Amino acid sequence: MRAMRVLFGRELSLAWGGGGGPLLACGFMLCLTAILPLAAGGDPRVLAPAASGASWMALALASLLSLERLFERDLEDGALDLLALGPLPLEATVAIKAVAQWLATGLPLALAAPVAALALGQPAHLIGLTALAAAIGGLGFAFTGALGAALALGAKRGGLLIAVVVLPLFIPPVVFGAGALTRAADGGDPLSALGLLSAYVLFAVVIAPVAGAAAIRNAQS
């Protein structure tokens, strides 16, 4: 328990300190949101139907930003060896890092997502649902992102590789998350889409630590 707390504290401090990771991700997301009306024109009849989808795309892209920091830095400076010789199995280390990533980046983005969606013309009564779906999806982004970051370990300029590995894995949560919002905007019941989103997230939570730990062991040898 103590080891989990110690590692969790370090990960949060690394994510928040030195460069303001969460603020950067939120700023990036809001920039993306601002670009869309400039590119597609400011007509609300065009923007409003795309608001949920566009905000989810911005969410997925913003979730990519700090993934390189997750394992690559620890591999470069040797801290990963230290983590591997600690009391917890690597699987637990990957899971703790992913949860810290969610807390530091996913939750702030979930708070910024309704702002982005509202700005693009999403109905105001969907604010709560937008934040909830973004928070659930953010957990999936953090775990699949951790898996991608572990797979890209050791490749030079791994940041771009992470994006290419991870973005396809982000497609299902984007489909389900944006689908829930679109359906709710049309007056339907978003629960089935939210259920599928949660199922995908649970799947990622189970798979990513195991696969990520295997990828890290491979990179360390």
Added chain:
Amino acid sequence: MVKTVDIQSLSLSRGERLLFQGLSLRLSAGEAVALTGANGAGKTSLLRAVAGFIRPDAGTITFSGGPDAETLDAETARREGVHLLGHLEGLKPTRTARQEFDFQTDWLGGTDAAREAAITQLALTPLLDLETRKLSAGQKRRLSLARLVAAPRALWLLDEPLAPLDERWRAVAAELMAAHLASGGMILAAVHDPLPVPARNLDLGGLA
């Protein structure tokens, strides 16, 4: 508590290149072994294999200990009984030395009393509030040596431990190693200069 490390007919290769084969070595409590050999002979790879990071092509590495010197589960033995001090110190440049030292020793199972002792022995007090990017190579190495003292573990795997240290701190490091051996610890160190404690020598030879 790990009391012996037994390496039996070990073969290691990196990529296509065979580093060595049929290497056997037994290390018991209180013993130190100095690994020598040309650059690229496999000293670091041997240390990483003992730490469990490189899977050997052939041969076994077993840890034993406990009251009846029974064979220990290798993974548990490594998680509880092995320190690896490599070329990289694992320090985050923007965190203070104190944050990193506290994290590393907490993570590796250090105690408050041992931590205080380590800070005193390596005179770290003036360094602790600095960001680690401001430390020199020798100061970083002192921080890492303090980690070995603050989180007591039986087997020290050291890769060129003295290289960045000056005369004064080499003497201190020698005292720490002697104290570790006297308390039943083991040291396996890759070196070019002789180890400052009585040690058997194992020459891995030159490039094959």
